Amino acid sequence: MSRQVMNYTVALGEYAYDIHIEPGCLNRIAGSLGGLVGDPSRCLIVSNTRIAPLYMKQVRAALEKAGWQVSECILPDGERFKTLETWSKILDALMQARLSRNEPVIALGGGVVGDMTGFAAACYRRGIPFVQMPTTLLAQVDSSVGGKTAINHPHGKNMIGAFYQPKLVWIDPQVLKTLDVRELRAGLGEAIKYGLIRDAEFLEWCASNLEKVLAFNADVLATLIHTSCRHKAEIVVADETEQGMRALLNLGHTFGHAIESMTHYTEYLHGEGVAIGTIMAARLSEQLGYAPAGTEQHIRDCYLSVGLPVEVPVFPAAAWLDAMGHDKKNVGSRIRYVLLRGIGDAFIAEDVQPEAIEALIASF
């Protein structure tokens, strides 16, 4: 295993933080943590029932060796547990551990653990330091960077949350070895998103390195993660609270969230829903005359080679519109869509009519 170290700073002024990417770094978190929040005292590690048995012991041991007093909070695994109820368990654990305002909480897990832990960190004592240790490719290339934290409401995904930046994102690509290949594919879908919205060259790089990624090649994964984090960080720095360009990151998400919601978060991984949603956004872009013919097919071929689902599930148009009407990316009664002018060139369309959506859905 090589020792490829990459660092990227998310330049948010007073709230700037580092993304550290290094194979095997999982056990070396303690030194950086002390540098961030001061002398070792108490901390809480939040994980889930799938990740904790794999990595909790070693992270905990590394921190305790450095003098930290570590408490744990283990959540059930899965998007369907991204609820107010599960979130309140993290708050209970923070109270139980009696963490003070300057003692950190660490999210050790995928996007769900990171989103919920970040939101708990934002609210406990009105904000304590928080560190992301993402263990899925999706979390490493996307959700751990940028400070969007949230839980789901029964009527809409990520409706309750905060913009709250971590103090550090600590990424060990080696942990992906224990990842289910289905989750690896889903994460790759989110990396491909950066290619689709702003970097056609990166999309080609992903296509050429597909086999190495799916074979868990650590160097290739580190490069994939680094490029993705750079794109994410650039966008977040330009528009932290999604007043404008950050919304481009929602390519495929309006449809994707509807798919996740209509299937009760049990059939599709988030990255899978987004892949299908991106196919839909691409076809809509063609139907409305924004993107050249063949755009959808190009993306479809790409997802198929990755092994991502591309078939749009069948629901009545009313169910689609209702599921999307509750999507938080709405302004007033309009629904905003991220569309494509072509590969590598996304934009935000404010004026898409419901009729166009009905026609789109009917076309599948």
Added chain:
Amino acid sequence: MSRQVMNYTVALGEYAYDIHIEPGCLNRIAGSLGGLVGDPSRCLIVSNTRIAPLYMKQVRAALEKAGWQVSECILPDGERFKTLETWSKILDALMQARLSRNEPVIALGGGVVGDMTGFAAACYRRGIPFVQMPTTLLAQVDSSVGGKTAINHPHGKNMIGAFYQPKLVWIDPQVLKTLDVRELRAGLGEAIKYGLIRDAEFLEWCASNLEKVLAFNADVLATLIHTSCRHKAEIVVADETEQGMRALLNLGHTFGHAIESMTHYTEYLHGEGVAIGTIMAARLSEQLGYAPAGTEQHIRDCYLSVGLPVEVPVFPAAAWLDAMGHDKKNVGSRIRYVLLRGIGDAFIAEDVQPEAIEALIASF
């Protein structure tokens, strides 16, 4: 009734907002609201079972006349309902009303309604505009200004929350006419706090105008509220997230929160707990040699003339320390106390030993 209009701007840069104080202004909110968030669309008014029957109808009518589509959310009344469960009802109402990111929520009520509504506004879609219409003296002189929003955890008051500023604070001193005199006294206690920590002259003014305040004289109340809001705003602008001087506002609160918590939020109003807590802080200041003899007695006389409780309830020392150990104003394992060097001169003591607290408690 005079038409005394006072405006004060809380100068928080990008997050600056106005405090508008005017007898009878309750029905004139619509014009200002449109100016803040754009053309009338949807809004949600959050109130409670005591305030809604008094004022909801007229506020609602005024907004509807201006073209707003108004939804309501009525909470149970009282500090013991300042819970995660009640808070989630506001989130449900926001989802039900389908408020978008730029549509406002209005808190019409006292400190509990304002704190919970502000925290819901901070989290729904990661933040929507929010307006405070405080209806108790305590909320008008203190809690509606400054952006501290929160709910209680079973193990500690205001432990879960956010710093989230309102877009407008709209204060009608006339609504205090329907206030229970007990609540008026409790609010006066919080106004007196500004005198104790930084303005001895204002304390004398309060003492001289006591009868007019307790007779609900609108002009005197407007002046009382304006001076209090000015003090609060100056402190908040200097230290929005309580890294330093804002903590002075917690005079009497470490003990006061413990009293509220040990009596399960049923025996004392918040302002009453703080009054007793301030007596304790004054005696501690004398015992540790910071304040001259007679400081406690001066404050005690003042509260007695207002009609506030001054008797310290009896609990074992261990119960006190435990209740205070969970207080969110702790740094590490130390407990910070706001103490007095004299009337009008508060400071933060970091080095108070638990033994000193035990001796203090034993002295009552």
